[in-house]
Amino acid sequence: MKINSIKQKTSSLWQIMSFLLCLGLSLSMGCIETVDPQGLVNTASRVVIGSLISPDEELTKVQVSSSIPTFGTRAITDSDSDLIKDAIVLLSGGGETASLTYNEEEKSYTVRRDEFRIKEDTRYLLEVITGGVTYTATCQVPRRTVYNIDVEASKRSDGFRLRVLWDDAPGVSNYYNVTARHIREDIGFGTDITSVDFYENAFQEDTNRDGRKLSAATDVYVYSLNGGSSDHQDSVEVQLFITDENSYDYLESVFWADYNEGNPFVEPTKVPSSIDGALGVFGAYLVEEKKIKVIL
Numbered sequence: 001m002k003i004n005s006i007k008q009k010t011s012s013l014w015q016i017m018s019f020l021l022c023l024g025l026s027l028s029m030g031c032i033e034t035v036d037p038q039g040l041v042n043t044a045s046r047v048v049i050g051s052l053i054s055p056d057e058e059l060t061k062v063q064v065s066s067s068i069p070t071f072g073t074r075a076i077t078d079s080d081s082d083l084i085k086d087a088i089v090l091l092s093g094g095g096e097t098a099s100l101t102y103n104e105e106e107k108s109y110t111v112r113r114d115e116f117r118i119k120e121d122t123r124y125l126l127e128v129i130t131g132g133v134t135y136t137a138t139c140q141v142p143r144r145t146v147y148n149i150d151v152e153a154s155k156r157s158d159g160f161r162l163r164v165l166w167d168d169a170p171g172v173s174n175y176y177n178v179t180a181r182h183i184r185e186d187i188g189f190g191t192d193i194t195s196v197d198f199y200e201n202a203f204q205e206d207t208n209r210d211g212r213k214l215s216a217a218t219d220v221y222v223y224s225l226n227g228g229s230s231d232h233q234d235s236v237e238v239q240l241f242i243t244d245e246n247s248y249d250y251l252e253s254v255f256w257a258d259y260n261e262g263n264p265f266v267e268p269t270k271v272p273s274s275i276d277g278a279l280g281v282f283g284a285y286l287v288e289e290k291k292i293k294v295i296l
Contacts, residue, residue, distance in 0.1 A: 045082075046067040046278060047064070047065075047067075047128075047130060047131070047135060047277075047278040048063075048067050048279045048280045049064050049126070049128050049275045049278050049280040049281075049282065050062070050280045050281050051126060051281070051282050052247055052281070052282075052285060053118050053124065053283075053285075054118060054141075054285050054286060054287065055118045055286065056285075056286060056287045057113065058112065058113050059110050059111075059112060059113070060098075060100070060110065060111050060112075060116065060118060061103075061108040061110050062089050062091070062100055062109045062126065062128070063107065063108040063109075064083070064084040064087045064108075064109065064130060065082045065084055066082050066084060080107070083107055084130050085102045086102075086130070087128055087130035088128070088129040088130070089127070089129075090126070091111065091116065091124060091126055091127075092124065093118075093119070093122050093123060093124035093141075094119045094122045096116065099111075118141060118284070120142065120143050120144050120286065121140075121142070122140075122141050123138060123139070123140050124138065124140075124141065125137075125138050126138070126139075126282045128278070133277065134277075135275055135276060135277045135278040136275075136276045136277070137275045138282070139246050139274070139282050140284065141284040141286075142174070142242045142243065142244060142284065142285070142286050143172075144242070144286050144288075146167065147166040147167055147240065147288055148166060149165070149166045149240055149290045150165045151163070151164055151236060151238050151292045152165070153220075153236060153295075155296060156219065158221055158222065159219065159296075160219075160222065160294060160296065161218075161219055161220075162180065162196060162218055162219070162236060163216075163217040164180070164215060164217070164238050164240070166213070166214055166215075166288075167211075167213060168206045168209060168212055168213070168214050169211070171210070171211070173205070173206065173245070174205065174206045174242065175204075175205045175243045175244065175245055175247070176214065176240060176241065176243070176248075177202055177240075177243055177247075177248065177251055177285075178201070178204070178216040178238065178239070178240055178241070179195070179196070179198070179238075179241070180198070180236055180237060180238045181193055181196060181236070182194045182196055182220055182222070182234070182235075182236055183234070183235045183236070183237065184222070184233070184234050185234075185235075186231070186232040187231040187232065196218060196236070197218065198216050198217070198218045199218065199255075199259075200255070200259075201216045202216060203248065203255070204216055205248065220236075233293065234294040234295070234296050235291055235292065236291065236292055237289065237290075238289065238290050238291070238292075239287055239288070240287070240289070240290075241285050241286070241287055242285060242286040242288065243283060243284070243285040243286075244283050244284045244285070245283075246281055246283035246284075247281070247283030247284060247285050248283075249272050249274075250272065250274075250283060253269050253272060254271060256269045257271060
């Protein structure tokens with residue numbers, strides 16, 4: 001459940017690259033002008049590194065790849081060709097160091113939790129050596145506390161209003177991301193599972209709200225599966241991600257880049273990089289989950 005949830009939010013590092021557009025350039029989609037491509041064609045690729053680590057995951061993953069030049073005639077036939085599979089990947093923290101090995105199935109460098117356990121409230125250093133160059137990044141795993149998550153569902157004519165509330169941990173900067181799934185079990189028709197999108201409300205941080213009750217809300221549209229019947233049960237599973245700042249900035253920027261894609265009146269969203277010398281993200285998160293029944 002937790003692995004699938006974070007995969008839904010992060011997808012892969014190719015999501016980062018699709019929004020970085022042209023490296024080193026500031027482009028405005030709201031303006032049309034003639035651009036001389038001299039010096040842009042076949043621009044050298046950059047190393048891209050991505051990893052979101054968590055004590056809640058069985059497998060810690062680090063993906064290493066090369067970026068795709070924005071301009072030029074290079075044909076993209078298989079993203080696997082851009083993966084870097086011969087790097088040295090080291091992860092250190094809590095007085096321990098692990099050397100990650102390349103996993104063909106995961107298309108990433110991995111280490112199992114029983115071999116190297118990610119710990120809460122601990123700072124980690126990621127080192128990636130490829131092409132004779134060492135790239136580094138650090139992140140701080142959040143500390144788990146009591147969040148007292150409460151989930152409310154208010155019936156509407158076309159579905160229900162979903163509201164998630166939780167207690168912010170006082171005295172420290174906190175960053176949150178909220179996701180959910182609506183599950184309808186319809187007797188005789190099967191089970192329908194739908195992702196619930198909180199849009200910009202999914203991203204919450206506690207600036208000027210330290211220690212207060214935080215919340216995120218959205219409207220959920222409900223339809224009858226295959227015509228449906230009156231004999232059904234509805235429930236909602238909510239995931240509250242407690243993230244570090246690196247993960248928060250990455251997830252929020254990817255959301256806005258995707259949300260504004262194709263809008264000629266909005267400037268492209270810059271996806272931040274937290275890797276020294278390369279592109280990408282190295283962050284950490286915890287997951288808290290709660291499930292409730294919904295009466296419709």
